Amino acid sequence: MRMKGRIINEGNAEGEAVVSREPIGFYGGIDAKTGIVIEKGHELEGKSVKDKILVFPRGKGSTVGSYVIYGLKKNGVAPKAIINEETETIVATGVILANIPCIDGIDVSKIKTGDKIKIEGDEVIVNE
Amino acid sequence: MYLTKEEEKMLEGEYGEATRKAMKLLVKLGDIYGAEKMVEVSSAQASGVSYKSIGDPGLEFLEGFAQEGARVIVPTFLNPAGMDLENWKKFDFPEEFAEKQARIINAFKRMRVTISATCTPYYASALPRMNEHLAWAESSAVSFANSVIGALTNREGGPSALAAAITGRTPEYGLHLEENRKPTIVVEVEAEEFEFGLLGNLVGKMVKNKIPYFKGIKKATTDDLKYLGAAMAASGAVALYYVEGITPKASEQETTGLEKTTITTEDLEKRKEELTTADEKPDLIAFGCPHLSIAEVKWISDFLKNRKMKTKLWLFTSTAAKAIADRMGYTENIERAGGSIITDTCMVVAPIEQMGFGTVAVNSGKAAHYLPGFCKQKVIIDSMENLLEKWSE
Numbered sequence: 258m259r260m261k262g263r264i265i266n267e268g269n270a271e272g273e274a275v276v277s278r279e280p281i282g283f284y285g286g287i288d289a290k291t292g293i294v295i296e297k298g299h300e301l302e303g304k305s306v307k308d309k310i311l312v313f314p315r316g317k318g319s320t321v322g323s324y325v326i327y328g329l330k331k332n333g334v335a336p337k338a339i340i341n342e343e344t345e346t347i348v349a350t351g352v353i354l355a356n357i358p359c360i361d362g363i364d365v366s367k368i369k370t371g372d373k374i375k376i377e378g379d380e381v382i383v384n385e
Numbered sequence: 386m387y388l389t390k391e392e393e394k395m396l397e398g399e400y401g402e403a404t405r406k407a408m409k410l411l412v413k414l415g416d417i418y419g420a421e422k423m424v425e426v427s428s429a430q431a432s433g434v435s436y437k438s439i440g441d442p443g444l445e446f447l448e449g450f451a452q453e454g455a456r457v458i459v460p461t462f463l464n465p466a467g468m469d470l471e472n473w474k475k476f477d478f479p480e481e482f483a484e485k486q487a488r489i490i491n492a493f494k495r496m497r498v499t500i501s502a503t504c505t506p507y508y509a510s511a512l513p514r515m516n517e518h519l520a521w522a523e524s525s526a527v528s529f530a531n532s533v534i535g536a537l538t539n540r541e542g543g544p545s546a547l548a549a550a551i552t553g554r555t556p557e558y559g560l561h562l563e564e565n566r567k568p569t570i571v572v573e574v575e576a577e578e579f580e581f582g583l584l585g586n587l588v589g590k591m592v593k594n595k596i597p598y599f600k601g602i603k604k605a606t607t608d609d610l611k612y613l614g615a616a617m618a619a620s621g622a623v624a625l626y627y628v629e630g631i632t633p634k635a636s637e638q639e640t641t642g643l644e645k646t647t648i649t650t651e652d653l654e655k656r657k658e659e660l661t662t663a664d665e666k667p668d669l670i671a672f673g674c675p676h677l678s679i680a681e682v683k684w685i686s687d688f689l690k691n692r693k694m695k696t697k698l699w700l701f702t703s704t705a706a707k708a709i710a711d712r713m714g715y716t717e718n719i720e721r722a723g724g725s726i727i728t729d730t731c732m733v734v735a736p737i738e739q740m741g742f743g744t745v746a747v748n749s750g751k752a753a754h755y756l757p758g759f760c761k762q763k764v765i766i767d768s769m770e771n772l773l774e775k776w777s778e
Contacts, residue, residue, distance in 0.1 A: 289442050304598060319430065320534040321433065324442035331445060349417060350544045353410045 258383040260363050262340070265349050267378075268358030270338035274372040274383075275309040277301050277367065282318025283325035283351065292334030310374040311336035312365050316348040328353025336378050340365060386556070387422045388757035396521040397554055403455035407548035413554030414545060416778040424518045424557045426538075428460045429550035430506055431498060435544025435734035442542070444485055447492035449548070453566035454612070455672060457550035461498045461638035462506040464523045464638040465701075466490060470502060470729045478697075482736055498550070501703065502729035505611065505676040507534070509705035515633060518561055520549030524624070525675045525751060528614030533607065535633040537561050540624045560625060568627055571643050575601060576650040580768050581609040582649065585616025586750030591646060594622040598640050600629045608678050608686050615675050616750025619744035661755045662778040663763035666696055670772055671732035673701025674749035679709050682726070686715035686768065689722035692777040698724035722777065733759060746772050 266350070279300055281287070286296040292307035311363065316322060329335035335357055341348065344361040352359040363381055368374070375382040388396065395408040411423065430704070433439045434538050439447075467486050468516065474720060487667040494500060501511055504523045507530065513519055515535035521527045522541040530536040539559040541549065549555040559565055570601040574584065589596055605613070605628065617623035672685070678699055685700060703712075707728045710716045716726050732752055738761045745756055746765040756762040766773075 261417075284442075318688075319438050321443060323542070323544055324433075324439060324446045327446045327449075328442035331449065344417070346414060346417065346542060346545070349413055350410060350542065353413055354406060354450075354544060 258367065258385070260367070260381045260383070261379055262360040262362040262381060264379050265271040265344045265359040265361055266357060268338070268356070269378070270310065270358045270376045272308060272310045272337045272374060274312050274368050274374045275301065275304060275306060275372055276350060276368055276370045277313040277314070280317040281313045283347070286318065286322070286323050287325060287329065289325045289328030290334070292329055293347065296320050297333035305334070306336045307334040309336050310376070312340045312368050312378035314342040314365055315321040316345050318347070320347055321348045323350035323354060325355065327355045330357060340368070340381060344350055348385070386412060388412070389611070392554065401454045402590055403450060403453040406453070407455070407551040411554060411556055412546045415558065415711055417590060418556065419559040420556035420558040422513070422557050423554040424561055425547050425553055426459055426520045426555050427517045428462065428511055428513060428519055429457065429546050430462045430464065430511065430521040430523055430526060431493070431543060431546045431550065431667065432464040432492070432521070433465045433500070434489060435730070436482055436489055437467045437734055439489070439543070439734050444595055447489055451492045451495040451511060455496045455547070455551055455580050457497050459550060459553045460511065460548040460596070462501045462511045463498050464502070465504055465558065466502050468730050469727045472502070472727070476725065476727060477740060478737055479736065480764050482739070488727055490659070496547070503676050503703035504677070504731070506513065508676070508683065509703045512615055518755060519527065520546050520555040522546035524618035525611070527624050529617045531560060531610060531612055532627065532632050533610050540622070543720035562702070562721060566625060567596065568638050568640060568643060569595040570597050570598045571600060571640050571645040572591045573600050573645065573647045575647055576653055579650070579653050580612070580748065580752030582612040582616045582643050582748055582753070583653055583657055583766065585613040586620045586754060587648065587652060589617035589619065589621030589623055589737030592621055592623060595748055598623050598627045598629065598638060598643070602631065604629050608681055612677050612749060616754065619751040619754040657766060660766045662757065663744045665744060667744045667765055667776070668742045669697045669699060669732070669737070670746045670776055671699050671701065671752065672748055672769060674731050674733060674747065674752035676731070677702040677706065679706045682706060682710045682715050683713070685773070686710070686718040686774055689719060689724065689772070689777065692722050694777045696776050699732070700724060700726045702726060702728060732756065737762065746776070748772065766776045
């Protein structure tokens with residue numbers, strides 16, 4: 258399956274999807290040192306985003322979240338890429354500062370955890 | 386989005402990596418919000434300064450960005466930090482916190498940001514003019530600049546304000562466009578004597594991100610408007626308001642046919658009760674959210690003549706106002722009565738929950754909004770005069 262989106266930060270990437278149906282708040286939600294989701298009760302709690310293609314509808318919470326995305330990259334535990342339904346300013350700011358490929362405008366309900374994802378330009382390729 | 390030749394050069398990295406990143410961030414944010422071009426800003430004001438707010442991720446970003454060569458090219462001012470930058474030891478700020486806070490300040494200094502460390506830049510070195518485009522981040526200062534001065538700024542985040550400072554530009558959307566600056570709700574004030582912070586807290590909660598047009602406010606000092614705007618930006622997301630007969634451009638606005646709401650003395654009393662979560666003696670009385678003007682410091686100094694505080698009194702202001710207070714003897718008067726003037730920080734962004742406080746009394750509708758969650762404090766809200774009268778002798 259192929260889906261076209263809007264490039265928020267360009268770059269090609271390939272990896273395994275980790276999908277959250279809920280929004281992600283990076284500040285207090287993901288540990289910048291380990292890349293592990295720490296928000297209590299979050300569906301991804303305890304899972305690592307390191308080297309994954311992180312898929313979620315949109316960001317939420319504190320604007321400090323942008324800095325957490327930057328910290329993930331600096332500490333070598335960032336996702337390879339981010340795919341959103343709608344990238345709001347917190348995530349957009351974070352991926353640009355950290356230089357992580359990011360696409361939005363994608364129907365994320367069509368992707369599930371474990372899918373093989375390829376990002377080429379503005380295209381998301383699932384399990385091909 | 387249309388970019389000038391100069392902006393293209395920035396985006397292509399001709400001015401270095403930090404400028405490239407900053408321009409890219411602004412272009413993407415512009416795309417997200419549908420901006421057609423950039424506007425030049427005459428000043429910027431950066432938030433996200435307290436170590437308590439941004440933690441290690443923010444600290445590491447700022448140090449990294451300074452290392453990459455980020456340098457501001459328009460006058461850029463800084464929001465309050467988490468401590469008095471000179472006298473933190475005297476007021477028992479935690480040592481480890483102070484060390485991290487100093488690193489944040491040094492990173493901003495390296496980027497050539499003016500370490501004004503105040504939420505009232507318009508009182509100390511950064512007074513904009515009407516119709517100037519700005520990229521300010523502190524929500525209360527954004528409201529003041531838009532409403533009381535008639536300048537044009539969106540409510541920036543920490544990184545986007547810094548990006549604007551580095552490129553001298555911001556994408557043209559939101560409150561940079563006249564058509565988005567029209568009032569969307571009329572607020573009729575039917576109270577005579579009231580605290581502007583309390584009114585702001587109530588109205589912000591009611592109108593959320595609308596643009597209120599106030600009627601019925603007969604007079605207001607600059608400090609009154611400071612408290613009104615700050616509280617509306619905290620309990621709601623109000624970045625612009627008008628007060629009939631008082632703020633610029635109010636007379637040019639069309640209000641017929643707008644949604645309308647009325648605020649009475651009873652509404653304000655009810656809101657005061659809702660915000661008051663303690664009735665014991667406060668551990669701390671804290672004024673200066675936003676930072677006190679020199680006129681307020683003088684008023685407090687005069688009020689406390691021949692009085693003694695029965696609890697701790699902390700007054701937060703800028704180093705600029707403090708210097709005048711020292712010169713005028715206000716600081717000495719206030720200290721004689723048992724109070725202190727603390728610069729560069731405030732009761733919200735300082736780590737007061739680590740410093741042994743549990744109940745704080747304030748006059749600020751903004752502080753009353755943030756203290757329970759962000760600082761784990763019980764709150765008493767009242768006028769400066771009532772609080773000082775009650776807790777001094």
